[in-house]
Amino acid sequence: MCSSKLKNLTQENISQINGRQVLQPKSNQVPTLDRRNSLKKSPPSPKPLNSLASKIPSPRPISLISPPLSPNSKSLRSKPAGSCKELLRSSSQKSRPVRSPENSDGGCYKEVVSMAIVQKQPGSIAAARREEVAMKQEERKKKISHYGRIKSVKSNEKNLNLDQEEKKKRCSFITTSSDPIYVAYHDQEWGVPVHDDKLLFELLVLTGAQVGSDWTSVLKRRNTLREAFCNFEAELVADFNEKKIQSIVNDYGIDLSQVLAIVDNSKQILKVKRDLGSFNKYIWGFMKHKPVTTKYTSCQKIPVKTSKSETISKDMVRRGFRFVGPTVIHSLMQAAGLTNDHLVTCPRHHECTAMAAL
Known part of the structure; x- marks a missing residue:
């Protein structure tokens, strides 16, 4: 009797879950049939949003x-x-x-x-x-800058600097590549009225020497010419004999025809001094002792000769001067200040005009 009860208890404690036999403890026995019916599967709860x-x-x-x-x-x-x-x-x-x-x-x-x-x-x-809005803002800034609605301080300062440089601009034949000796000649001598006979004789020699050459090369040889021709003292140069002339040709490398022309011009200057009192009176007499002030805006408009230079050249040739063509005489007039051919944009234009008024 006891053995049969133990067998029933062991069979009752063994239940099948998922097709497997599982030995459950006594406190968790298999529920009765009514209880099984009540414990039916409930509907699954909603899963969380993360799942x-x-x-x-x-x-x-x-x-x-x-x-x-x-x-x-x-x-x-x-x-x-x-x-x-x-x-x-x-x-x-x-x-x-x-x-x-x-x-x-x-x-x-x-x-x-x-x-x-x-x-x-x-x-x-x-x-x-965001990219579209950024692109539209950039385009708007560019349009505002292009049409000049916003004027920056830097642009104004740049314009002022350009205006100041334009006012200080020299004659257009003076460039950034010009030799300093030529720039100094333009800034200090060219166009300044000259009334000294010795300096007028020197300028006559320099303008004659620059035919077939350029002013920079002549100005670099200026001290050599002064030494060779006794600082352009007309009385001393007029006394040069053939031996002195030949030594100048050999020692200074000056062309013989040029040396002979300078000696002959010195003799003609002495004659002018005896007739008129000075070479200065002779040259400035053609201008009525008053320089001409031109108002050229471009160097291309400056002529190489004028009617006045042709008149002076004819009279000098008649007197026996050499190397005194209309172009050379016009260059002499510019160098000696008989005519002020500085451009109106050049600061030296007003300075030379003020000197001529004295």
Whole structure:
């Protein structure tokens, strides 16, 4: 009797769960049939949002979605009204993921989450909108700067500096590559009225020497010419004999015809001094002792000779001067200040005019 009761107890303590026999403790015995019926499977509780989000498929590439740049486009208007529309609007304003209400449908939640993920990516709607606004602001700044609506202080200072440089601009034949000795001659001597006989004789020699050459080369040889011709003392040069002339040709490398012309011109200057009192009176007499002030704006407009230079040249040739063509005489007139051919934009123009008025 006892053994049969123990056998029943062991059979009762053994129950089948999932097709397997499991030995359960006495305190957890298999429930009766009524209790089994009452403990039916309850409906599964809703899973949390995180588990749903993990099962949502990844969104398609942005190039395939191709969302519109403007929030007022037709694609956004075609979205369903209600909670989905509000969630989409909040997702466009905030970059964090949006939680849908419990009573909303799963399709709307999937769409909101996918839009939030797309918005975080570099090519999203918000990023494209920000780039568009930035580009429009840059274009507006460029237009404002182009049409001069904003005048910066730096541009004004630059214009003032350019105006000052324009006022200080020399004659156009003086360039940045001009030799300093030529620039100094322009700034200190060219166009200044000269009334000294010795200096007039020197300028006559220099203007004759620059035929077939240039002023820079002649000015570099100026000290050599002064030494060779006794500082252009007409009385001493007129006494040169053939031996002295030949030594000048050999020692200083000056052409023989040029040396002979200088000696002959010195003799003619002495004759002018005996007739008129000075070489200065002779030269300035053609100008009525008053320099001519021109108003040229370009060096191309300055002539190489004038009617006045032709008149002086003819008279000097008649007197026996050599190397005194109209072009050489016009150059002498410019160098000795008989005519002020500085450009009106050159500062020396006004300075030489003021000197001539004294």
